[in-house]
Amino acid sequence: MQSSSQPLLTAPPLSNRYSFPATANLSSFLRRRPKPLSSSSSSSSLTPTRSTMSSATNTSSSSSTTAAAATAQTLLEFMSSNGSRDDLAVLVAHLQYACKRIACAVASPFFGSSAVRNAAGTGRPSSGSxxxxxxxxxxxxxxxxxxxxRSSGKVAVLASEEDEVPVWMTDHGPFVVVTDPLDGSRNIDASIPTGTIFGIYNRLAELDHLPVEEKAQLNSLxxxxxxxxxxxxxxxxxxxxCISFGSGTHAFTLDHSTGEFVLTHPCIQIPPRGQIYSVNDARYFDWPDGLRRYIDTVRQGKGQLPKKYSARYICSLVADFHRTLIYGGVVMNPRDHLRxxxxxxxxxxxxxxxxxxxSDGKTRILSIQPxxxxxxLPLFMGSLEDMHELESYDNIQQKVNPGYEV
Structure with a gap:
């Protein structure tokens, strides 16, 4: 049996394109924006001699890609143009840096099932999941x-799904961050998408007089x-x-030629309806009557939208949610499973x-006091009209929990 003192696996190093500047304000970050990599020199050695006749087309395409990378709006530029506070921009800069490192770790060959077995016995406590x-x-x-x-200096409290209690970082940080660091990690071996989830709150200054443990807990709730x-x-x-600062939801894609998240989906609007439901319907016979009737109705094309719905289920919350956000429909887990x-x-x-x-099937999620x-709690999210139709079936929360994992 391996010793509990065995070190955890560490994330692979980032290339210089993903290096983090030691700066403290938004204007400093923007001045350090890297130039996009040119693909013309590196691609020439890979181009067969027979294809020289298409080199002009390839050069034009490469130039267009490089030009697009140079003009695309980065996440921090987007924040600057929308008047975001400097301290929030610095926090987001550190968050995006962390996610670039996680993306490298997820794609690394050193975190498969053998790595999991080799790292067993690390002694880290479970969060109860x-x-x-x-x-x-x-x-x-x-x-x-x-x-x-911690290095951002902007976070007072970090509450993570992986930890039993929140971490108090600094008395002067203006923000509280809650996170699920890597949702769907059981999918890594199958190369199924995973994700990181963040929420950012203002620190409650009126709690500053309380003991550290108490104010950390209350700030996180x-x-x-x-x-x-x-x-x-x-x-x-x-x-x-995909991020929202309270005015629209926007998606930024990591451009590996610059190491920047660039705006690719501004002002996302989920369709009012979609023809997709996302749920593990192998659990159908454990569901309450209302949820079964809803699923039976829409997949037969007998719902308010007279078209047959299709099932799409990845069993990765971020991936299922992202697809629903783009294409519409509903994504759900009807039992009290999600945090x-x-x-x-x-x-x-x-x-x-x-x-x-x-919604939790009855109440707007954002109105629920943790x-x-x-x-x-149960979780249902998606297109507005689909959600109203689903909730009209009333009895959609699964009360019985047979103990299965997903």
């Missing part, structure tokens, strides 16, 4: 975020209506950060600012 009990990559992601946010910003990062065929603080609140904030709705850090 069966599905997401800490694994090495969860812990590495958590440590990356902790380190990056703010309702979703108090969110300053929320985001998720999807690690898939592309690395995408209000770390998952439901940030994602509901994003879908609401894209014109959709997040009472525990790891509080769980």
């Amino acid at each position: 069966g599905r997401d009990d800490p694994k090495p990559l969860d812990l590495v992601s958590n440590d990356i975020i902790l380190s990056s946010l 703010q309702s979703g209506t108090s969110l300053v910003a929320a985001a998720y990062v999807l690690y898939s065929s592309a690395t995408i950060m 209000l603080v770390y998952e439901a609140n940030p994602l509901s904030y994003l879908v609401e600012h894209a014109g959709g709705r997040g 009472v525990k850090l790891h509080q769980r």
Whole structure:
């Protein structure tokens, strides 16, 4: 049996394109924007001699790509043009840096099942989740975020799904961050998409007189209506950060030629309806009558939209949510399985600012006051008209929990 003192696996180093500037304000970050890599010189050695006749086309395409990379608006430029506070921009800069490191770790060959076995016995406590009990990559992601946010100097409290209690970082940080560092980590071996989820709140200055443990806990238990910003990062065929600062929901894709997140999906609007539902319907016979009737109705094309709905289910919350946000429909887990603080609140904030709705089946998610850090609840999110139709079936929350993991 391996010693509990065995070091955790560490994330692979970033290239210089992803290096983090030691700066303290937004204008400093913007001045350091890297130039895009030119692909013309590196691609020439890979081009067969027979294809020289198409070299002009290839050069034109390469030039267009480079030009697009040079003119695309980065996340920090977007924040600057929209009048974001400097301290929030610095925090987001550190968050995006952390997510670039996590993206490298997720794509690394050193975090598969053999790495999990080799890292067994690390002694890290479980957060109480069966599905997401800490694994090495969860812990590495958590440590990356902790380190990056601590160095920002802008975070008073970090509450993570991987930790039992929140971490108090500094008395002077203006923000509170809640996070699920790596949702869906059990999918790593199958190369199925994973994601990171964030919520950002203002520190409650009126609690500053309380003991550290108490004020850290209370700062982390703010309702979703108090969110300053929320985001998720999807690690898939592309690395995408979808973020809202309270005025629209916008997606930025990581451009590997510059190491920057660039705006690719401004002002996302979820369709009012979609023909997709996302749920593990292998659990159909454990569902309440209302949910079964809804699913039976829409997949037969007998709902308010007279078209047959299709099922799409990845079993990765961020991936299922991202698809729903782009194409419409509903994504759900009808039993009390997902965490209000770390998952439901940030994602509901994003879908609401894209014109959709997040609910526990009865109540708007953002209106629910958390009472525990790891509080769980049913979660239904998606297109506004689809959500209203779903909730009209009334009995859609699964009360029986047979104990399965997903």
